[in-house]
Amino acid sequence: MSCLVVTVRLLDDRYHGKLADDGPPEWPPSPFRLFCALVAGLARRGQLEGAGTALAWLQTLEAPLIIAPKAKKGQALKRYVPNNDGDKWPSRQDRLGTKPSLPTLFLVEPYEKPEVHYVWDVTGKGDSPTADIKRAARSVTALGWGIDMAFADARQATMAEIGALKGIRWYPKRTADSVWDTLRIPTHDAGTGECTLDDLRHCHGTFINRIEQGKPLKTVDKPKVFDRVLYASTERPIRRPFAVFKLLDSNEDPAQYPHAKLVHIAGMVRHVAIEAMTEAGADADFVNRFIRGKRDAASGDEHKQMSYLPLPSIGHAHADGMIRNIMLVAPIGMERELADVALRIDGVPLKPEGHLEGREPESSPTDAYRAELRRFTPPKGKFIDTRYLGTSSIWQTVTPLILDGHNDKKPEKTIKLIQCALQRAGIETPCEFAWQSVPFFRNCLSAHTYDRAGRYAGYHRPAHLKDLTAVHVRIEFARPVPGPLSLGAGRHCGFGLMALAD
Numbered sequence: 001m002s003c004l005v006v007t008v009r010l011l012d013d014r015y016h017g018k019l020a021d022d023g024p025p026e027w028p029p030s031p032f033r034l035f036c037a038l039v040a041g042l043a044r045r046g047q048l049e050g051a052g053t054a055l056a057w058l059q060t061l062e063a064p065l066i067i068a069p070k071a072k073k074g075q076a077l078k079r080y081v082p083n084n085d086g087d088k089w090p091s092r093q094d095r096l097g098t099k100p101s102l103p104t105l106f107l108v109e110p111y112e113k114p115e116v117h118y119v120w121d122v123t124g125k126g127d128s129p130t131a132d133i134k135r136a137a138r139s140v141t142a143l144g145w146g147i148d149m150a151f152a153d154a155r156q157a158t159m160a161e162i163g164a165l166k167g168i169r170w171y172p173k174r175t176a177d178s179v180w181d182t183l184r185i186p187t188h189d190a191g192t193g194e195c196t197l198d199d200l201r202h203c204h205g206t207f208i209n210r211i212e213q214g215k216p217l218k219t220v221d222k223p224k225v226f227d228r229v230l231y232a233s234t235e236r237p238i239r240r241p242f243a244v245f246k247l248l249d250s251n252e253d254p255a256q257y258p259h260a261k262l263v264h265i266a267g268m269v270r271h272v273a274i275e276a277m278t279e280a281g282a283d284a285d286f287v288n289r290f291i292r293g294k295r296d297a298a299s300g301d302e303h304k305q306m307s308y309l310p311l312p313s314i315g316h317a318h319a320d321g322m323i324r325n326i327m328l329v330a331p332i333g334m335e336r337e338l339a340d341v342a343l344r345i346d347g348v349p350l351k352p353e354g355h356l357e358g359r360e361p362e363s364s365p366t367d368a369y370r371a372e373l374r375r376f377t378p379p380k381g382k383f384i385d386t387r388y389l390g391t392s393s394i395w396q397t398v399t400p401l402i403l404d405g406h407n408d409k410k411p412e413k414t415i416k417l418i419q420c421a422l423q424r425a426g427i428e429t430p431c432e433f434a435w436q437s438v439p440f441f442r443n444c445l446s447a448h449t450y451d452r453a454g455r456y457a458g459y460h461r462p463a464h465l466k467d468l469t470a471v472h473v474r475i476e477f478a479r480p481v482p483g484p485l486s487l488g489a490g491r492h493c494g495f496g497l498m499a500l501a502d
Contacts, residue, residue, distance in 0.1 A: 032184035041139025054132030063172035321443030
């Protein structure tokens with residue numbers, strides 16, 4: 001396997017780039033920012049027309065792997081500088097303005113270098129123009145703001161050499177649309193011919209031609225031809241997108257449902273979501289897979305489905321554990337699909353009919369139950385915000401985690417099944433865990449389905465989960481992990497729901 005590596009070494013131990021003009025710090029530095037630095041370096045030396053063909057080739061590649069130093073957010077600082085665009089006051093002192101900066105600080109050891117590596121897989125790409133890209137890299141003078149001075153180099157490398165590079169690995173995952181969770185990358189549209197390189201040339205042209213004798217100052221265009229890709233690592237777990245609804249009765253008062261039968265609420269919400277999206281003319285395959293949750297074994301695509309998580313009232317000494325709210329949670333990158341579903345079911349009444357597929361008659365909800373879904377933003381400091389949506393290193397199950405199999409009462413097998421549940425949920429952060437049958441929170445139920453007398457005493461489950469082993473789990477992660485979290489075989493219908501520990 002052959003790789004193209006561009007290594008940028010910053011001269012200081014901090015970086016000031018932002019995701020947007022008014023956005024949070026950008027870390028790691030985006031491939032688009034590197035591409036801009038390469039273009040600027042060649043243009044400064046008057047070599048853009050020649051070596052620029054190499055950059056035109058570079059923008060056609062897939063998003064690179066980024067290897068960057070461990071970093072943390074620095075302290076915000078206001079810099080007082082003259083407003084060079086203002087001419088109302090002749091005095092320089094009267095034209096002072098503020099420019100806020102929020103640096104990202106590198107956490108490197110004394111023997112380590114503040115380097116950022118961009119790694120493209122160029123296997124089978126033919127003759128890569130490494131020499132021209134190296135010339136462009138050696139023209140780089142800054143990465144980020146103008147004060148983020150740097151120099152760079154480029155080379156071909158093997159996978160063994162890439163594995164020896166120090167730093168946190170950030171992997172591109174084309175699954176997100178959110179501006180705050182993605183990085184910009186250069187792009188090229190073969191159909192329209194629109195590309196990042198031409199857009200940067202255009203923007204530069206509007207800048208140098210902004211002033212014309214006897215005419216008003218012209219507008220300077222900003223770059224707009226780029227793509228966005230989610231970059232994830234063990235250092236920054238990404239929060240899954242969610243929408244929270246309250247259950248209201250006919251008098252607009254909170255409606256409640258028994259904790260043990262929370263799967264009924266999940267089933268009813270799933271049913272109205274299927275109906276709403278079908279009536280809206282959504283693609284049948286999308287409804288069947290994403291909304292209904294039916295896995296297509298013949299498809300090679302990654303299976304993604306909506307989770308319907310009833311939220312028991314917990315966290316207070318007098319919390320009764322009743323269901324008054326439900327949260328829809330989508331896979332990372334499916335914010336738009338989630339927003340569409342949430343919009344269409346907002347204000348829709350729940351009804352028991354049509355959702356009994358695959359469930360035992362004894363666990364069916366009462367026909368008399370009626371409630372309306374009403375979307376809302378969870379108040380800060382209340383139990384949904386603090387327990388289910390917070391960020392913490394220690395999480396505990398509210399509802400038992402249903403294992404993908406039987407543990408045969410063997411600790412070794414239980415450990416493997418819990419590890420499998422973490423892996424299937426996409427959680428890669430290292431952790432330690434302990435399990436038990438009794439719940440961690442007040443007014444929650446045991447993981448056992450029956451009591452010692454053989455009577456039904458636990459949570460009502462769908463038929464396909466009824467005979468599987470369940471446990472309550474306490475997990476301590478090596479780094480804080482954001483909610484919402486749900487694990488196990490029943491994680492899409494309310495089981496394995498986790499909350500922040502006390």
